[in-house]
Amino acid sequence: MKHIGILGGTFDPPHIGHLMIAEEVRESMDLDEVWFMPSHEPPHKQKAVAETLDRVEMAERAVAGNPHFKVETIEVNRLGKSYTFDTMKLLKKEHPDAVFYFIIGADMVEYLPRWHHIAELVNMVRFIGVKRKGYDLKSEYQVTEVDAPLIEISSTEIKRRLAHNRSIIYMVPEKVENYLKEKQLYEDR
Template sequence: MKKRVGILGGTFNPPHIGHLIIANEVLCALGLNEVRFMPNYEPPHKQKMDSVSVEDRLAMVSLAIADHPKFTIEEIELLRMGKSYTYDTMVLLKEREPDTEFYFIIGGDMIEYLPKWYRIEELCKLVQFVGVKRPNYSVDTPYPVLIVDVPEIQLSSSLIRKKIAKNETVKYLLPDSVIAYIKENRLYET
């Protein structure tokens, strides 16, 4: 029996309850063995963020997933550094774990973007894409994407960063442990 592992990639700057809900809903809907949160070092499609270190993002993800027995961290892209293409990462993971079936979880915004992904045709042979709906994005795609219904929450890391910069509450948007870490380390303050 092959191990079935979900991969949820992202900057996690900071990780919020939307990420946790998506991971848990996909884990349960597909009966996966685990979901790995995979912070990227420098995503190809985003500008480099200098304000928050890789170590801070890793620490926040650790805190966010600490109480879920089937959530873990996948550090492969952090260890590789530089820009990370999902194709290259998944080739390495498949070499490291040939008996694992990987389910790569993406939001509706990324489903629309799939045609622009690096080596998308080959990537579709390496992983099963799992799409979750996001408000105002279509899930129509020519690629084989399994759609999992999750409660839709209009929440983004950028919104949270703005709220913190304005000294507004983020209670219930992030796990309390992550809020404490952000305060303690004075992250996202202006």
């Protein structure tokens, strides 16, 4: 039986904070793999700035070199709003022998009661909550807490820095930085 962590997000762009969280959860929970799952259209956020194919490519570049990480494109292939319940139904059907762990930040733990079909979802997946400054991991649903190094990096800050021609070195993997420069994503034109 394979134990697989799912880290969903827009990855607009992916950064070292995402990678550190994924590795910490993988190691702490003894997971076989962590799948980075870019969403097409998240139900709780604004639409991504970068095109879907660019976000998938950046995620692929970000996880390259870690044999425990991969990119799962099930949500971007489905189009429309990405509800975790629908995704997990499909993944459970495709991988009946896998145990799935859905990795969420503490901000999302507070939001769990409003997730689409949460009562059924908690029977399909185990939630892993990553501690985050200013948030509590208390929930009526079972959430396993994992401590990860707190790095105050956000995709929003990276986009802001790029728009103002500021450096993002060490904030994203070098392969992602090269892609951003090559495509001139998020730059003020």
